[in-house]
Amino acid sequence: MGNTSSMLTQYDIEEVQEHCNNTFSQQEIVSLYERFCQLDRNGSGFISQDEFLSVPEFAVNPLSQRLLRMVDGLNFKEFVAVLSAFSPRATLQQKVEFIFKVYDTDCNGKVTFIEMLSVLRDLTGQFISEEQREQVLARVLEEAGYTKESSLVLSDFVKILGNSSLKMEVEVPID
Incomplete structure (x- = not known):
């Protein structure tokens, strides 16, 4: 193989x-x-x-x-x-684990405010200011019961995303 x-x-x-x-x-x-x-x-x-x-x-x-x-x-x-x-057959847990790995840039098993801000910066580019990004992220964390000083672990991501319907799917063409 x-x-x-x-x-x-x-x-x-x-x-x-x-x-x-x-x-x-x-x-x-x-x-x-x-x-x-x-x-x-x-x-x-x-x-x-x-x-x-x-x-x-x-x-x-x-x-x-x-x-x-x-x-x-x-x-x-x-x-x-x-x-x-x-995969459409992937569990929510598998999807959340993947998302967590995207955010955990230093691979230490924790995601900080700075790491989340960095991903948000990649996603939004020049469309919003750094100050707006920080405010949005701080508000989202606060609504989920966390602060800017919180380091989130995988179980936190599961808690936050656990009730969502993540649409992360690709179709694999079969000949």
């Missing part, structure tokens, strides 16, 4: 399915493998930052630089695991 020139065996497919908690069907995994092979232009079995940036939807995403930190150098199994958060 490390060499993209090889074909997936039934065992490989089942292993990947298990690794991603069955969020993708076997047909979807085969389609994802074909896409992975297209992205892996040098046939190394891993996808680099440049190869990810060749996907137009990824390149224009305001969070692409944050996402690159999470996806650079992935093999196929890891690639599917990352994408599993975007």
Whole structure:
């Protein structure tokens, strides 16, 4: 499975399915493998930052630089695991865990006001001022029972987003 020139065996497919908690069907995994092979232009079995940036939807995403930190150098199994958060079969917990990783830029298991502000800055660009961003974020945190000084852990994210209907889905075309 490390060499993209090889074909997936039934065992490989089942292993990947298990690794991603069955969020993708076997047909979807085969389609994802074909896409992975297209992205892996040098046939190394891993996808680099440049190869990810060749996907137009990824390149224009305001969070692409944050996402690159999470996806650079992935093999196929890891690639599917990352994408599993975007499966319609993914649980709310899986989606929240993915969002938490996007915010937790230093990977210390905590998200600070500064980290949240940084993501908000990436998402809003020049459309609102830094002062407005800080005020909005402080108000949102306050409404959720937190302050600017709070460091949020995964369970806080689950508490805050637990009642929402996160629409984070991609369609995997099946040939």
